[in-house]
Amino acid sequence: MRDTQTNTAPLLSVRDLSVRFRTGDGLVHAVNNVSFDIDVGEKLAVVGESGSGKSQIALAIMGLLAKNGEASGKIMFDGRDLLHLPLGELNKIRARQIGIIFQDPMSSLNPYMTIERQLAEIVELHEGASRRDARKRALEVMDAVQIPDARARLDAYPHEFSGGMRQRIVIAMALMCNPRLILADEPTTALDVTVQAQIMKLLGDIQRDMGTAVVLITHDLGVVAGFCDETLVLYGGCIMEQAPTLSIFDAPGHPYTRGLLRAVPNIEDPAASLAAIPGSPPSQRKPPAACPFAPRCVDAVDACHLTLPDLDGDGSKRACLRPVEVLT
């Protein structure tokens, strides 16, 4: 979408990405024909409910889908398609070019290795750093993510840290090689609200200082608001709306986005009732033939149940036959 503005290729370009899982009950279509670009230093949010396939996009980019998962389409990074890269080549990109922050800091760290080892092994591997240099780098990065008294805690084990501190360590892990892109998969979900804010501020600072591009995957629109330039709304594995974050909040184009925003508590008007979106997430047994949100959409017409609309529009795009502004 940015290619209208500049001619330089985007940092990461995802085209027609679909992810399917073979399960005991048949195929599950988790992600369907998703396309988006990220430029150098850009901040993109991918928003959706749990089960919308948002985490699977990040895992597909890293080549980390579960064994029964299969991705199709194209994920171009540096002119190479990550989906068809041999594991050895992909390993050179993981952590070094693309870092990932997983959502659960409790289980994402190896409980049997010291923090220092888990951080240092990354630069030892990718930069051939000596053990001493790697340790120094680990200390630097731990300082950068503001872990107090980092030097003394280098040789501690994950269980000796609080949840927020562990999330910082997971972030530090993603930063070890100064990657060009960071995929942050629900980085704050497991944390208290106050800690959430700290972590988001930290991510923002790092992003600004290092110019890293960030894909922030979250279900929490509140987290997105102050952070991302561009937002992509996912439902049932399909992109519903893609727009600059501000316009998403000001004028949501897709009825689903509007529903999502109504489900977020509003501080200025606490009396306003929270509107839950009626119905439940779609079954993903079949590839969608119609708008996946139609069964829950109050504005749906017959056509909505029959056709799958394209992502369409200038600047802010939505995949909808009856976008919000048409209705009002």
Add this chain to the structure above:
Amino acid sequence: MTSASRRLKSREFADAAAEEMITSRSFWADARGRFLRNRMAVFSVFMLLCLVVFALFGHTIAVWNYEEIDWAVLGQVKTEGGPSLENGHWFGVDELGRDLYARVVQGTRTSLMVGFVAGPLSVMLGALIGAMAGYFGGRFDQTVMGLYTIWISIPYIIFFVVWQAFFGRSLTQMIIVIIIVNWTAGLLIVRGQVMMLKNREFVDAARMLGMSDMAIIFKHLMPNVLWVVVIYTSLVIPEVIMAESLVSFLGVGIQEPNTSWGALISEGARTMTFGTLWQLAFPAMFFVIAQVSLFYIGDGLRDALDPKER
């Protein structure tokens, strides 16, 4: 009191709520369906039934009694004592000239009896103690758990040997000592299940109705952990048969002239060097058939009953 709250406090409701847990008819019906679809398990049940029939009625077609010595073949067991249709020793004779067929029938009877009496009884004992430990908690639970830890770290052979040395050898003593040794069977998992269940509404309801603790345990909690007990029993029975066989093999189990698979295998193994291999082959075959069948039945039950397996 409204009719709704009266309904909530009625005994019928407490019972119904308990029923509605996993004891519901559909749970067992579903489990039966799943089990019956498992061909290997169903075939194993058939094999086991054959063994039971063999143990119960096998002696009626035997030509010889299991204690009787056939003087005609004694002393030339190696040449004359092999399996033969003519002299009625279908499985041959043992080292003392006794009919092996009749002895295998007797051994099957003993081994199955030990397995199917001592196995379920020990699981029931373990489940009861486990349920009480889980339900009452506190000091009782601590004592039980302490005993459990010590108990499982003592090799069971010690109990058998010492017990048999002091109280003699007989089938009854055998079953008693097996139950004592295995009181820990299923204890931990039942305890865990009960600890989980005891905070459910239907237990509170029963308590409010003034049901006694033991009544709650028996009427409401035990039915809900029945599936655990069933799985455990299927695992313990082959273990018990194996333990009985081992100690009988060592000569501290069942006493002559009564016999069991282990005792027969032991005799067969001892005379193996003389070339009378049938003495090892027939008891070992029956033992192996029983173990294979029990293995697949246990497997089938676990698949059918364990919620985690679904």
Add this chain to the structure above:
Amino acid sequence: MLNFTLRRLFAVIPTILVLIVFSFYLMRLAPGGPFTSERPLPPAVMANVLERYGMDEPLHVQLWSYIKNIVLYFDFGPSFSQKDRTVNDVIAQGFPVTLTYGFWSAIFVLVCGVPLGIIAALRHNGFWDYTMTGLAIFSQIFPNFVLAPLMVLLFTLSWGLLPGGGWNGGQWQYIVMPAIALGTSYMAGVARLTRGSMLEVLNSPFIRTARAKGLPERTIIIRHALKPALLPTLTYMGPVFVYMITGSVFIDVFFSTGGIGQDFIDGAYSRDYSILLGLAILYSLLTFALTLMLDLLYAWIDPKVRSSMG
């Protein structure tokens, strides 16, 4: 660490004392002592015999000296049935034998079981995976007392490769079959457990993290997966040791190794209570020592336990 060790010891010591006291009373109160089984002795001779074994004194005095001798001098007293032989003689003669092949058997269990389980997990649903499943079923069906005769049948009687029993000062040929017959079923158990925990670890989030770092698969397995995958195996080794001690009694008897298992069984036959209970206490001490060692090893490996020990 020291603290932890001491705490464990404090739990073990009373247990052992209770065991000794219990054993002692059992021994003295049991029906039919070692000297009553034959023709009744003349009262004078009887008194003489009793005095020789210190049995004329009040029970609590006897108990005190029994405990004192065990605790201070590790002396289990004289044998009742074998003249001029003490329980310590029996232990000194047989215990090294049992420990030797037991040690090699444990090595066999770990050295074969662990890699087999890991390979089966890495080649999930591959050749080694099915081999292992087959082995697991095989070991359930052929416990050591069926396996050992079969091995002797093949390796000794048919092929003449290995001696079918005896010890001969512990030459390797005499150790191979006892060690393998004793260990096979536990080897299969270790393999199955290792496979299960390896599969679980390989699917855990922190392994995904390791993959996201770009580490090669081999590094991930060795550096990240091995330790957590082996911890459950380590826990399982406790029960394995306990079962192996039971198995060693059978091995001692079947292979005539001259290990303490034979003396234990003989003690039961001849109602030689001092040997019987002395060895029972020794077996218990051995299991307690082994489990304590395992606990310490576990605590040393697992940082969570290590730091909670203070």
